[in-house]
Amino acid sequence: MSTSFSTAHPLRIGVMGAGAVGCYFGALLARAGHAVTLIGRPAHVQAIADRGLRLQTSTEDVHIPLAASTEASSVRDADVVLLCVKSGDTEATAAQLKPHLQAGALVLTLQNGVDNDARARAVLGPAHPVAAAVVYVATAMAGPGHVQHFGRGELAIAPSPLSERVAREFTAAGIPTEVSDNVRGTLWAKLVMNCAYNALSALTQQPYGWLVQQPGTPEVIADLVAECLAVAEADGVVFPSDVHAGVRAIAQTMPGQRSSTAQDLARGKPSEIDHLNGYVVQRGAALGVSTPVNRTMWTLVRLRERAAQG
Template sequence: MTPTTALAPRLSFAIMGAGAVGCYFGALLAQAGHTVRLVARPTHVQAITPHGLRLQTATQDTHVPLQASTDASAVQGADVVLLCVKSTDTEAAAQQMQPHLAPGALVLTLQNGVDNDARVRAVLGPSHPVIAAVVYVATAMAGPGHVRHFGRGELVVGPSPASAHLAQALAQAGIPTEVSDNVCGALWAKLVINCAYNALSAIVQQPYGWLVAQEGACAVIDDLVTECLAVARADNIQLPDGIRAAVQDIARTMAGQQSSTAQDLARGHPTEIAHLNGYVVQRGAALGVPTPVNRAMLVLVRMLEAKLMAKNGL
């Protein structure tokens, strides 16, 4: 479904969990004239409030005036909430937002994993529409209140009565957005790519291009993908064509990028591994599909997490 070219009305957006992804999209929406409020970590709020959010891309390096808060009450009055928290925090974030959401406010989940929209829906109930989105963007927080964009920036969103209107507003803000009847398949396609690279990149703290240059690594990646595809077939997921080629392309187009899981471990933060390789292991067990290579990635990353927690006294 392609958005129409008519000018979309201005909307009020809140970004719940405004890290790199949320700050980037929030900045573009604000530049397009929409009202945007960020719910972010204290260090980012302290930097953004007096100076605005620093947005650094290939074509601009500017400060975008934005409202920012550490409190979930900042979602109050928003027409659309972009949920950008880690998948491990999905239910907690939905519970924090619930008392402050405007009647009928739309929640768009921009997260890794394939079941966040269902988990939010289970918390919010039928009073608020929840739409899944697949995010394709390379961004990072370069410092407090400073987001850097490295590439891409498009979304695929699920169908709903509001989806076409929302896609139009996003596209006019410079966020190419497609409405897909098979957003589940698109979420799974991204999950396969994440399962192929995220854990390996985290374990060795190296970017994708380095990974595939190591002897035997491509065979391990292929084993991970094969297991993911077997689980998807058993779960009746309609994956897009060319998924193996897409996995290979990542090592070329994002050769210098480390995975979000690698970045989390480097910062001593909990990872989303339970919602990536761990999800494949869980669904595989439920469907009778063996997933030994994904299980190995899950266990190795969890051991590294445990080692870091012990080192930090947590």
């Protein structure tokens, strides 16, 4: 096991919903000396108990010992909880966590979509600070207790009483992290990227680089983005950077990556499409903005999910 990072003031960190994102960040934090507990499915937990968490990247393939559990009560001593469940499970998971969180424990929402922090906050109440985090990382689970990393791995988090310390400790652990006053705008920027690519990748089961090379796809992506930006403008969203450049960069920096929605469909799992293109459609309807291309993508992915269920 590598010991290339160390921390003089370790945090106690719970990772609730330890899939690919949570396992990757949990592995780096555990290796840096923080007390990390992954909370996930039984097969996953058993594999980690037997062998440690296998972290496979372009430069290393290592097993990292850390704690793992199937129980939400394992967050009882945590200073920070990384909420990594699917967006549709936010309220139910927050309710599971609530009896076990110590006062002042920070819940960081590392999820797709733009409203998970507000939804978690509504359940947890004022005793438990919640901060949204924007995640840029390409990861996948290759099997129980085995996470693969393909690219990137930085975070932007909203202000909270613990955010500055979290940013320092995470950055020291190899997770570049900044505290941002405009996480809402950054979350929306990521939502636009997800809406541009996720459904197309899911419906074709192809990676981003392949998609943008196909005739007609760049125009569809442009239509999706234009609708998202119209809804965002009507909703008062201020973007922190050039969204069009960000959308183009996804296919350039992660050409071999399939979307999380594509991975969900391939495994027969429910996707988060309701919180991606579906959210844009619903918010657009509330604001009087038409979103026919996003509605088409949302509907097609939902049809694929229902057809798979039989």
